[in-house]
Amino acid sequence: MVGQLSGKVALVTGGARGIGAATARAMAVGGAKVVVADILDDEGERLAAELREGGYDARHAHLDVSDEAQWERVVATTVADLGGLHVLVNNAGIGTLPDVETETREAWDRVIAVNQTGVWLGMKHAIPAMLAAGGGSVVNVSSIFGATGGFGASIAYHATKGAVRLMTKSAALRYAKEGIRFNSIHPGFIDTPMVEQTKGTESEQLILANTPMGRLGKAEEIAAVIAFLAGDGASYMTGSEVYVDGGWTAR
Ligand SMILES: NC(=O)c1ccc[n+]([C@@H]2O[C@H](COP(=O)([O-])OP(=O)(O)OC[C@H]3O[C@@H](n4cnc5c(N)ncnc54)[C@H](O)[C@@H]3O)[C@@H](O)[C@H]2O)c1
Structure with missing residues (x-):
């Protein structure tokens, strides 16, 4: 894949971490100039510095994806400093575990703001x-939970990941003749800080038992x-x- 992204x-x-950090590395190795955009400034700066030390072109930008003004600023700065924008990976995401009855309005609104509104804002300002x-x-x-009901929990997370799946198709049709492609990726359970809390619990056993390959994925396998x-x-x-899930959705 080296060179597939050169000039982009x-x-x-x-x-700054998890699947996004592995993706930033893969983009850099593929030849792209990379903007690591995150609310975690220390981790983002550290990753960008590490990539630069490796000879790649990378920088960190502070971005809360739920904030439209920040999107406007980051896209404008990227275009001004790097000469354009060709690839956007809307990866930032958060999750909550509660089901339909136990989710709170406050947590619901935040998950929607980051995972769903954030993806729309990203597309709106990158296009x-x-x-x-x-x-x-x-x-x-997105996620395997953008297309399946999972364990009957995480109602807000499912809502957003299903929305990401269909926003992707809507935008793909809108811009099919204008040279912008939109695709969604649907990871299974991946070994990142997001699933750290399940380590050593019954949930981990449940996840592994339901994953045909019998292991968590690695961030690099998604990247x-x-x-x-x-x-x-x-x-x-x-x-x-595109499902990258150790066989989860094949069942
Ligand atoms: N790990 C999994 O098993 C798994 C499975 C399917 C889908 N996903 C999805 O993959 C993506 C990455 O997840 P991960 O596992 O690497 O999680 P992670 O928690 O390790 O990383 C998420 C990153 O998003 C950033 N982020 C959170 N809120 C943000 C905001 N408002 N603005 C900007 N950045 C923000 C965090 O700071 C963090 O760096 C998410 O969209 C997640 O839903 C993960």
Whole structure:
């Protein structure tokens, strides 16, 4: 995949750790100039510095994806400093565990604001820059729980990941003739800080028992597919949903 992204400018939200950090690394190795956008400034700065030390072009930008003014600023700065924007990975996400009856309005609103509104805002503000650059590729990070009911919990998370799946298809159809591709990726359970709390619990046993491969995925195993979708090797893919889940959805 080396070189598939050369000459491109890629912005990865939630890029400071987990799947986002692995994706930022994969983008850099693929030849892109990378913007690591996150609310975790120390981790974001550290990753960008590590990539620069490795000879790559990377920088951190503070971005809360639920804040439209911050999107406007980060996209404008990216275009001004790096000469354009060609790839957007809407990866930032948070989760809550409660089910339909136990979820609170406050937590629901925050999950929707980050996982769903944040993805829409990202597309809204990246599209004009991509059109100006002659085209682009957006990869939206959904989940196996954007298409299946999982364990009957995490109502807000499911709501947002299902929305990401269909916003991706809507945008793909809108821009199919204008050179911008939109695809969603649907990870199974991946070994990142997000699933750390399940380690050593019954939930972990349940997850492993329900995963045909019998193990968690690695962030790098998601990043590799995101980098492929972002690059020109996927030039005829738009509106697709790609599952990287150790076989979870094959059942
Ligand atoms: N880990 C899994 O098992 C799994 C499975 C399916 C989908 N996903 C999805 O993958 C994506 C990445 O998850 P992860 O496992 O790497 O989680 P993570 O918690 O390790 O990383 C999430 C990143 O998003 C950032 N973030 C959170 N809120 C933000 C905001 N408002 N603005 C900007 N950045 C923000 C965090 O600071 C963090 O760096 C998420 O969208 C998640 O829903 C994860």
